[in-house]
Amino acid sequence: xxxxxxxxxxxxxxxxxxxxxxxxxxxxxxxxxxxxxxTWSPYDILGHLIHGEDTDWIPRARIILEHxxxxxxEPFDRFAQFEKSKGKSTAELLDEFELLRRKNLAxxxxxxxxxxxxxxxxxxxxxxxxxxxxxxxxxxxxxLSHIAQTVRVMCRQYSEAVGPWKAYxxxxxx
Amino acid sequence: xxxxxxxxxxxxxxxxxxxxxxxxxxxxxxxxxxxxxxTWSPYDILGHLIHGEDTDWIPRARIILEHxxxxxxEPFDRFAQFEKSKGKSTAELLDEFELLRRKNLAxxxxxxxxxxxxxxxxxxxxxxxxxxxxxxxxxxxxxLSHIAQTVRVMCRQYSEAVGPWKAYxxxxxx
Numbered sequence: 526x527x528x529x530x531x532x533x534x535x536x537x538x539x540x541x542x543x544x545x546x547x548x549x550x551x552x553x554x555x556x557x558x559x560x561x562x563x564t565w566s567p568y569d570i571l572g573h574l575i576h577g578e579d580t581d582w583i584p585r586a587r588i589i590l591e592h593x594x595x596x597x598x599e600p601f602d603r604f605a606q607f608e609k610s611k612g613k614s615t616a617e618l619l620d621e622f623e624l625l626r627r628k629n630l631a632x633x634x635x636x637x638x639x640x641x642x643x644x645x646x647x648x649x650x651x652x653x654x655x656x657x658x659x660x661x662x663x664x665x666x667x668x669l670s671h672i673a674q675t676v677r678v679m680c681r682q683y684s685e686a687v688g689p690w691k692a693y694x695x696x697x698x699x
Numbered sequence: 700x701x702x703x704x705x706x707x708x709x710x711x712x713x714x715x716x717x718x719x720x721x722x723x724x725x726x727x728x729x730x731x732x733x734x735x736x737x738t739w740s741p742y743d744i745l746g747h748l749i750h751g752e753d754t755d756w757i758p759r760a761r762i763i764l765e766h767x768x769x770x771x772x773e774p775f776d777r778f779a780q781f782e783k784s785k786g787k788s789t790a791e792l793l794d795e796f797e798l799l800r801r802k803n804l805a806x807x808x809x810x811x812x813x814x815x816x817x818x819x820x821x822x823x824x825x826x827x828x829x830x831x832x833x834x835x836x837x838x839x840x841x842x843l844s845h846i847a848q849t850v851r852v853m854c855r856q857y858s859e860a861v862g863p864w865k866a867y868x869x870x871x872x873x
Contacts, residue, residue, distance in 0.1 A: 526856040532726045536853070542720035546713050552706045652863040659862035666861050669854035670870045673847045679710070680843035682700040687840050688833035689826040696844045699873075 528662045530638055534630060540668045541623035544571065547675060549619055556615050558682050567675045571618045572606025574671055578625035580605075582664045583632050589647035589657045590636060597648040633661075702836045704812055708804060714842045715797035718745065721849060723793055730789050732856050741849045745792045746780025748845055752799035754779075756838045757806050763821035763831045764810060771822040807835075 548556055548567055559566040565573070585598045610618060636642070643658040677696055684697045691697050722730055722741055733740040739747070759772045784792060810816070817832040851870055858871045865871050 526728060526732065526860065528857070528860040532729065535726055536729065539720050539725070543717055546716035546720055551713070552703075552709055554700060555706065555710065558700065649863070652866070655862055655864070659860065659864060662857045662860035662862070663864040663868070666854050666857045666864070666868055666871065669850050670868050673850040673854060673870060676843050676847040676850065680840050680847060683702070683836045683840045686700065686702040686833065686836035688829055688836070689823070690829070690833060690837040690840070692826070694837070694840055694844050696847060697840065 528643070528658045530643070530661070533661055533665045534633070536665050537626065537630060537668060540574075540672065541619070541626050543672055544574075544622065544675070545619055547672075547679070548615055550616070555679055555682060558678065560678055560681055565674070565678070567678055568610070568615055568618070569606055570671050570675050570678075571615070571622060572610035573603070574668070575618060575622050575625060576602065576605040576609060577664075577667065578622065578629055582660070583629045585647065585660055586633070586636065586657060589645050589660065590642065592647075594646050594648045594654065597650045600650050702817070702832045704817070704835070707835055707839045708807065710839050711800065711804060711842060714748075714846065715793070715800050717846055718748075718796065718849070719793055721846075721853070722789055724790070729853055729856060732852065734852055734855055739848070739852070741852055742784065742789055742792070743780055744845050744849050744852075745789070745796060746784035747777070748842070749792060749796050749799060750776065750779040750783060751838075751841065752796065752803055756834070757803045759821065759834055760807070760810065760831060763819050763834065764816065766821075768820050768822045768828065771824045774824050 548571070556568050557566050559569070580599065581601050588596055588598055613621075638657070638661075643656065643661075645657045646654055647657070647660070649655050680694075680696055684691065687694065687697070722745070730742050731740050733743070754773065755775050762770055762772055787795075812831070812835075817830065817835075819831045820828055821831070821834070823829050854868075854870055858865065861868065861871070
């Protein structure tokens with residue numbers, strides 16, 4: 526499927542409600558459980574998504590629009606949430622994400638992105654040349670990837686509880 | 700994590716809202732797109748979840764409570780949705796799932812399941828001996844597994860659109 530701005534915005538708008546329905550007021554072990562050492566819980570993933578709203582998608586789009594390829598993006602800190610989320614409840618993180626997403630989609634609107642702008646190029650510190658269209662596509666895919674991860678982590682809490690049905694649930698063994 | 704009925708019900712209650720926030724009024728290609736030949740779209744998955752509400756979880760729990768191991772479960776048709784969903788809109792399927800889930804959770808409540816009942820055994824036509832606790836755990840894990848699948852299928856619609864970022868999104872290559 527090719528990137529379409531309207532459709533991308535439609536999907537991006539859905540993520541706060543999806544995370545709310547999965548996690549708000551959910552039993553604590555379902556929110557804090559992970560997949561073992563050095564893996565993330567739904568709570569950790571939520572903090573990671575917030576850090577992306579703060580420092581990744583819209584700030585990088587601005588760099589492309591203002592500087593093109595001349596200025597590389599700031600590297601993204603994939604572990605910032607372990608400090609940043611400290612002391613915050615899941616409900617606070619969900620509220621924060623919802624607010625930031627709304628603010629960022631408003632900023633996106635103000636950029637008045639057309640097909641000419643979508644083709645503009647920027648510089649990723651590791652990947653090299655990328656387009657604005659690829660950045661915005663990645664925003665969408667990154668959301669969906671981490672929703673899928675959140676749900677997988679929750680699912681695996683019942684890896685043993687399902688007994689012999691484990692054989693029919695490849696998500697529990699992959 | 701061990702099975703706990705109250706927590707399982709909490710998770711099962713969330714699924715209709717999660718599917719709504721992902722799929723209701725979403726762009727049609729995001730709902731109907733699949734991962735290639737003989738794979739399922741979010742629309743197909745929704746039909747499969749509905750068929751589970753109709754024929755799997757509560758009917759099998761009843762067989763365990765009424766017949767124990769003496770009567771094997773009916774085999775579950777994993778492809779029933781391809782006929783059953785015909786002519787129905789995504790919104791109709793979402794409504795149908797929500798209604799059936801509410802009805803089935805009410806039936807579950809009426810079963811007054813305690814720890815003694817959770818240990819009761821039934822007979823799966825392929826897997827052999829299973830417990831009511833394992834059946835109910837599988838209901839939860841099956842929901843989460845298919846939500847994760849739904850989101851993965853959506854994510855993969857942008858496998859190419861993300862350009863070089865594909866290297867950072869293992870969900871697109873797995």
